[in-house]
Amino acid sequence: MAIKNELNDPHNVLENWDSNSIDPCSWRMITCNLDGSVSVLLLQNNAISDQIATAIGSIEKLQTLDLSNNNFSGEIPNSLGGLKNLNYFLYFNKWCLVFLREGYYVEKTFKQTAEILKQRGMGLESQLDSLEVIIKDLQAETMFFGQTIAEAAVHF
Incomplete structure (x- = not known):
């Protein structure tokens, strides 16, 4: 819920993210591992705005994160650098950054990418x-x- 609370969702695509629901695995745009932990978060193409939610960095077993084609502002939060299981991160806005296991592509966020990679120990x-x-x-x-x-x- 902290992620939802940090975002401006003009099309209300996160409406079924309900604090009364015990199981986020049933929420739209989320996929979970067999153990019930969130592994995929797909928020692409929804005109979501504000800064990227720092709370995303607390999803310990997150493997795939797609934030592309939204209206985010600000920098990529350092909290994402702590996601050791993140294999795929896609974000196109002011910046372009993709992680595919050990590889990545960056266009305008060299400094931020260097910091994230440093945190990941690469x-x-x-x-x-x-x-x-x-x-x-x-x-x-x-x-x-x-x-x-x-x-x-x-x-x-």
Whole structure:
């Protein structure tokens, strides 16, 4: 409930998150492990706003978190760095950050990502080297597609 209370939910998609319900596994956008612990939280595409709820960091067995395509503001909370079981984190807003086990992609949150990786105990030097390669590949792809679109526009 702390997560729901920290968010602005204009479309009321979290309406069935009920404090009287003992079992959050029955709530919309939540999936649980066999032991009843929350493993997946999918809040994407719901126009949810305010800052990312720091309470998400208290979901110890969370493995998948998708916050993409909402209207969050502020920074990614450091509390997410403590999620040792998090294998997949997707967030597109002002920033773009994806964790896939040991790999990640980042566009504008280099400092925040470095801090989260540090908290997770990952080797930053090897991660940063990989990041540079990924960014260069993405820049090359962007240039290619930009040129292809420009050429296609000439023919129409």
